[in-house]
Amino acid sequence: MNKKFLNVILFSALMVGSAGTFVSCKDYDDDINGLQEQIDANKKQIDDILAAINGKKFIESYTPVEGGYLLTFAGGETLTIKNGAQGAQGEKGDQGLQGIQGPKGETGATIVPKFKVDAENYWMISVDEGETYEYVLNDAGQKIKAKGADGTNVDVEEVVGNYVKVDEEGYICIGEYRTSFKYNVNIPSMIYNEKDGTMQVTIDGQSYTLLMEGSAFNGLQTIVYRKQAADDKNDYAVAYQLYYPQNETDTDTLFAAVPAKASFKVYPSKFSKSDAELFFSDTYLTRAAEQPQLNVLDWDFDKEQEGVIWVKMTPVNFKNAQDKYTNGWGSITWFDPTTETEITKWGNVSLNIGETYNSYATSLDVKMYGQYVSASDYFNVKSQYASASTIKNVRVNAEDKIQEYFSQNSQSAYSIGRFDYKATYNLNDSISAALNLNNGVLLADAGIQFEQKFELIDENAEKEMWGEVIKKGIFDAEKVAKEGILAVKEELQPSAIDEYAVVKVTTTVKSQVKDVHDLVIYNYVLVQAVRPEVEQSIETIQLSPLGDTTFNLGYKTSNQIVKLDVRAFETAIGGRDILTNYSSNIVWPLYKAVYNESKELVRYEQAFNSIENYPADNAWSVDVRVNPDEAFVWFKKAQGNATDSLFLFIGPKTKVEKNTFYLMWENVKHNGIYTPYAVENRIDNKFFITTINDLAVTRSFDATVKEEYSAQTIIGKWNAEKTKYTLESNSFSDMYIIKPADAVAKYNLDANKQNAYVKELMNKGQLTFNNNTYTVKFEPSVDVAKVKELKIDIYDTEVHKDNFYRTDTWTVKSPLQDFKNTANLGKHYDPTLAKGTVIKFQELAATAWKNLVLKDYIDQTIVSYKNKQLTEAANAAGLYRTKDTSTGLKFTTNTEGWTINENNELVCNIDPTGTVYTKTVTVTVSYKHDWGTTSFNFTIEVIRDVKP
Known part of the structure; x- marks a missing residue:
């Protein structure tokens, strides 16, 4: 048919707002929650839509708004559906929905297509809010008839159901008929079905039905597929096709076909089963000629969950997801139950090297009362080929998780566990059967029927298996055969300790095909009767100092020894002999706990250096040598009836931040983390996590600026003759008083802490920090006014983040003071003032500037007023002007109409106007040196007139 285009602005994300008393509903179960988590961007929208459904709200009207629609419910509540923050608005004339040419609406206007049937029951569509309708045509260009109101087919060539939906590929479907109208499948859509009086909203492939005012729709409004796996990649409903591999024939033999099973959350949660018809109308892998089908x-x-239905489904024309084979020379062995023998065929056989997967998308349709059809979201189904060779006995745990596969029909025995010789071992809970594919599928979970039989091997025989000679007559064979329960005969229980039972497991997988035999596999398993161990326990005890001593210690340059209460420790662990049974004295390293940013315990690590000198067995505590940064606990056995000793050793010059430390002998898993323990009481099977709580060795490091440097100002250095100057600090190590006496302070100039100008100087090499003498030095030319200050880091002993003490600020100042005794020059009268007039202002300043001077910080004169001129001192240039850019004295003015000439005189550059001309001229006197510019301003009021 001819394809036209409809201008529709769809929404990339629904944004739903509510007014009045419209409240989101939370009564749906984890299935709906799971769907919402999958589409987080639309969570609020789905909440409000479900609230409307659960509240049985009817849409009274809808009004176009910018980018969407405002739905008004009976009762006054509103629901706004429009483009989300991520959704791009459409332009005039955009092509969005294939099928019919729509109106060119305003930018961002939203169009909801309307479907209805005419008087003759033919489907029609409108894209202009119902002003005009056109017929929906099939591929042959013919009109499409709707089903009758009573659900019966009318006598026309083609009829379809009344349910309008969007399929997985974005096409609008009417019942089972896919129209040529197509939405963008990745974004939500809205469709108005006037026939049923419903508004269909589709988000992420899931449709929600809202009722229009007066609607008699009586179908299901929501059907949600309940996921069977945590991620979409592995989420399949699987139908299994079980085959014997080819043997004498060229084709595999089918012996069981197991339907797929899936469950769905529905709303309303209760409806009459007799009034519902379930079917799969849209199942496909591709749009091939031979369409796949899925039958209910x-x-x-579901008896346990309200609002949930389960469906068994059988595939037709599905291409099996099957084992991928390669041919090669070898053998295939299978068990023939009719002769109870194994048959082996040699030749070119097939070997399993993996799997290929073919999945089919489908949705469940539910027709109510013969006319109202609702559809679920799309989910994946596959038909899985499984060879008999993939079915194996397995060992499972209490949660039915597969622990181990057994070779099929193996004479080898598999050890599967132990049990208390006075108790029982349930074989039914430990042995099952599974398909050895898809990461393992238990036959029970796949719905594959099978039986298991357990039997002890011949009681009157001895059989060597798994390296053990199995002795007969101590296990209850009848209980094994009847109940699958392994037990020792009561009168022989103590004699069975450490004995093995060998159980033959025979599994029969039931055939579902006439004249095809069952699959039979068998294995042997070993179970050992043992004396149960005493239940392991873990206790935590803490060491305490003997007497009034505490663990809050002061810093020392020699060993520190704290005597611990050994009798309290030996009592807590359950006996003195637990320690004295060791062949030598014991040294325990100390460990500490490590936490993540969320303050969760993640591991333990050694807190101090490895011990280099273990105390000798005959050493006294005062003789034990301990290195710096070492700490450990030493247990010294006493002779005879003397008291044992327990000491905490802290090495010289060792600092310890207050913490809890653990004595380490071995590790034991405690609360999921390997934790150090000090002692194991093997008699009672107890582990003792032993701690020293709140241990701290405090070292009070301090760095105080000496009084003569208390201003913390750097102004540079002059040589003894005062003829040479460098902008350099004294050694910071000389400027501070450091405590304790044995401490060595380190200093650092961290570029990251400096201002931008200082960083620039450091990059250019004009500012260096000497790590040996701890001095900073500036290379001219440097503008000290921009330097302002330096940030000096102080460290305790070494430059390392763990030893950081503080950052001090040192102000950097120019070596020159400010100009002193400056003054303005008052009024200057000149009746002949004209353009080009020169005023020798320095000569006019003879009185005002007679004491004007610029000095440095050691009181040397740099600039002074002499002979009616500002003059630089003879040695000033050598001290402070070593660079060409340091230009010395300079006079400038910014006063309009006036300049300074090369002779440092004031020149008038304008023609004065008026009878009396008056102008206040401001002149800047600056002395530019290697470390910046020192300047002052003065004014002179120039008047063209005779002095009064």
Whole structure:
């Protein structure tokens, strides 16, 4: 048919707002929650839509708004549906929905297509809010008829159901008929079905039905597929096709076909099963000529969860997801139950090297009362080929997780566990059967029927298996055969300790095909009767100092020894002999706990250096040598009835931040983390986590600026003759008083802490920090006014983040003071003032500037007023003007109409106007040196007139 285009602005994300008393509903179960988590961007939208559904709200009207629609419910509540923050608005004339040419609406206007049937029951569509309708045509260009109101087919060539939806590829479907109208499948859509009086909203492939005012729709409004796996990649409903591999024939032999099963959350949660018809109308891998089909085999309500139905489904024309084979020379062995023998065929056989997967998308349709059809979201189904060779006995744990696969029909025995010789071992809970594919599928979970039989091997025989000679007559064979329970005969229980039972496991997988035999596999398993161990326990005890001593210690340059209460420790662990049974004295390193940013314990690590000198067995505590940064606990056994000793050793010059430390002998898993323990009481099977709580060795490091440097100002250095100057600090190590006496302070100039100008100087090499003498030095030319200050880091002993003490600020100042005794020059009268007039202002300043001077900080004169001129001192240039850019004295003015000439005189550059001309001229006197510019301003009021 001819394809036209409809201008529709769809929404990339629904944004739903509510007014009045409209409240989101939270009564749906984890299935709906799971769907919402999958589409977080639309969570609020789904909440409000479900609230409307659960509250049985009817849409009274809808009004276009910018980028969407405002729905008004009976009762006054509103719901706004429009483009989300991520959604791009459409332009005039955009092509969005294939099928019919729509109106060119305003930018961002939203169009909801409307479907209805005419008087003759033919489907029509409108894209202009119902002003005009056109017929929906099939591929042959013919009109499409709707089903009758009573659900019966009318006598026309083609009829379709009344349910309008969007399929997985974005096409609008009417019942089972896919129209040529297509939405963007990745974004939500809205469709108005006037026939049923419903508004269909589709978000992420899931449709929600809202009722229009007066709607008699009586179908399901929501059907949600309940996921079977944590991620979409592995989420399949699987139908299994079990085959014997080819042997004498060229084709595999089918012996069981197991339907797929899936469950769905529905709303309303209760409806009449007799009034519902379930089917799969849209199932496909591709749009091939031979369409795949999915049929409903059986369905019912879940007895344990309200609002949930389960459906068994059988595939037709599905391409099996099957084992991928390669041919090669070898053998295939299978078990023939009719002769109870194994048959082996040699030749070119197939070997399993993996799997290929073919999945089919489908949605469940539920028709109510013969006319109202609702559809679920799309989910994946596959038909899985499984060879008999993939079915194996497995060992499972209490949660039915597969622990181990057994070779099929193996004479080898597999050890599967131990049990208390006075108790029982349930074989049913430990042995099962599974398909060895898809990461393992238990036959019970796949719905594959099978039986298991357990039997002890011949009681009157001895058989060597798994390196053990199995002795007969101590296990209860009848209990094994009847109940699958392994037990020792009561009168022989003590004699069975450490004995093995060998159980033959025979598994029969039931055939579902006439004249095809069952699959039979067998294995042997070993179970050992043992004396149960005493239940392991873990206790935590803490060491305490003997007497009034505490663990809050002061810093020392020699060993520190704290005597601990050994009798309290030996009592807590359950006996003195637990320690004295060791062949030598014991040294325990100390460990500490490590936490993550969320303050969760993640591991333990050694807190101090490895011990280099273990105390000798005959050493006294005062003789034990301990290195710096070492700490450990030493247990010294006493002779005879003397008291044992327990000491905490802290090495010289060792600092310890207050913490809890653990004595380490070995590790034991405690609360999921390997934790150090000090002692194991093997008699009672107890582990003792032993701690020293709140241990601290405090070293009070301090760095105080000496009084003569208390201003913390750097102004540079002059040589003894005062003829040479460098902008350099004294050694910072000489400027501070450091405590304790043995401490060595380190200093650092961290570029990251300096201002931008200082960083620039450091990059250019004009500012250096001497790590040996701890001095900073500036290379001219440097503008000290921009330097302002330096940030000097102080460290305790070494430059390392763990030893950082503080950052001090040192102000950097120019070596020159400010100009002193400056003054303005008052009024200067000149009746002949004209353009080009020169005023020798320095000569006019003979009185005002007679004491004007610029000095440095050691009181040397740099500039002074002499002979009616500002003059630089003879040695000033050598001290402070070593660079060409340091230009010395300079006079400038910014006063309009006036300049300074090369002779440092004031020149008038304008023609004065008026009878009396008056102008206040401001002149800047600056002395530019290697470390910046020192300047002052003065004024002179120039008047063209005779002095009064």
